Amino acid sequence: MTMKSAPDFAAPGAPAPAAFPADHPPVAFGRIGVLLVNLGTPDATDYWSMRRYLKEFLSDRRVIETSRLIWWPVLNLIILSLRPGRKGKDYDTIWNKERDEGPLKTITRSQAEKLAATIGEGALGGDPSRIVVDWAMRYGNPSIASRVEMLQKQGCERILLVPLYPHYAAATTATVCDKMFDVLKTMRWQPILRVAPPWHDDPVYIEAVADSIVEGLSKLDFEPDMVLASYHGVPREYLDKGDPYHCHCMKTTRLVRERLGWGPEKLMTTFQSRFGPAEWLRPYTDETIKALPAKGVKKLAVITPGFVADCLETIEEIGIENHEYFMEAGGEKFARIACLNDSAGGMKVIEAVVKRELSGWV
Numbered sequence: 001m002t003m004k005s006a007p008d009f010a011a012p013g014a015p016a017p018a019a020f021p022a023d024h025p026p027v028a029f030g031r032i033g034v035l036l037v038n039l040g041t042p043d044a045t046d047y048w049s050m051r052r053y054l055k056e057f058l059s060d061r062r063v064i065e066t067s068r069l070i071w072w073p074v075l076n077l078i079i080l081s082l083r084p085g086r087k088g089k090d091y092d093t094i095w096n097k098e099r100d101e102g103p104l105k106t107i108t109r110s111q112a113e114k115l116a117a118t119i120g121e122g123a124l125g126g127d128p129s130r131i132v133v134d135w136a137m138r139y140g141n142p143s144i145a146s147r148v149e150m151l152q153k154q155g156c157e158r159i160l161l162v163p164l165y166p167h168y169a170a171a172t173t174a175t176v177c178d179k180m181f182d183v184l185k186t187m188r189w190q191p192i193l194r195v196a197p198p199w200h201d202d203p204v205y206i207e208a209v210a211d212s213i214v215e216g217l218s219k220l221d222f223e224p225d226m227v228l229a230s231y232h233g234v235p236r237e238y239l240d241k242g243d244p245y246h247c248h249c250m251k252t253t254r255l256v257r258e259r260l261g262w263g264p265e266k267l268m269t270t271f272q273s274r275f276g277p278a279e280w281l282r283p284y285t286d287e288t289i290k291a292l293p294a295k296g297v298k299k300l301a302v303i304t305p306g307f308v309a310d311c312l313e314t315i316e317e318i319g320i321e322n323h324e325y326f327m328e329a330g331g332e333k334f335a336r337i338a339c340l341n342d343s344a345g346g347m348k349v350i351e352a353v354v355k356r357e358l359s360g361w362v
Contacts, residue, residue, distance in 0.1 A: 028155030032361055033132050033191070034119075034354055035147055036112050037176050038164040038309060040139030041102035045091040050084035057139045062175035065237070087312075094315045107309035108135050108164070110342040111350060118351055131362070132156055138176050145183045151191070158192045160357050162350070164308040166205060167248035168198040171234055196357045200248040201255055204352040208345035209252070209305045210259040216337035217301060224301040224335070226266060226292065229253045230318060231306040233271035233280040246281055252305055272304075272322075273313050289322050293330035300326055301335045308346070310339045 042053035058064055058075055096106050112135035119131045132154050136147040151159060163176040177195055184190045199205045231249045239246045253269040272285035304314045319336040326334045340346030
């Protein structure tokens, strides 16, 4: 029988077959995929693009746990009629006009490219050409399904899924896993999957956040009376049901505070972006910021350590909306310190997580 050479890559831990039969269909195999996934962003800022994005996001039962009998008419008859226009205007203020995309997409792409370059230098050990790095959005594009399909076509038999959330929540990390599992359910030949756990207390992450605060403050023309660590909120009910998100956030702030040698009065935890009439995790960022000037806090800096990349919630909600709240309440100086993004410190965190979770595969 005529034989032909096998592909260059064999499954990790297994010997490469010497050859395939001549009539064997083409197949790529033996590679490892790393898929970075963040929340998502609309494709554009017009009404219909915003509506599609918001509908996908707010239809997720992990995000909104309200009974569908109540939520469906509220979402489709009220929210999706009014909110796309308002949110589109907000996105316009932060939109990357050069690339015609939201900053979250720009930054996540850069994070993936920089991680790929690091792996290409052999920093993770083994044969760097066996590792393929890609990125996706949970809501919007590029979709998780499209990137998993592409990874498989490139021969990725194993995939490390990295939800880009330092703190676990069912509404973030779990829904990324849900979507990934939905994709796997449609595949005859499923890749082996690993999911990177949250890194809210990882020393590399704590060090990077602390360093970013020191660096950010060094660039200001004032010394803040207080620094707020503002995290995205979730309904209080989720905590009561056992979601560890609140505990993860509080631990991050405590560890960063200890790393900097600060007291609770210097670095405070708050929660932003609440939506609807239900009680959310407290204290609320906006209410806290409005109240601080009356308590003698006239100079304020805000960090958002729960966000791996700057987005609408950090640039517009904190940097513009809450900035205005503070100044209108009598504040004198305000600064928003950027997320880790694709900075050297931010990439060090992502690289550390990926390196740890690829152990045994590479």
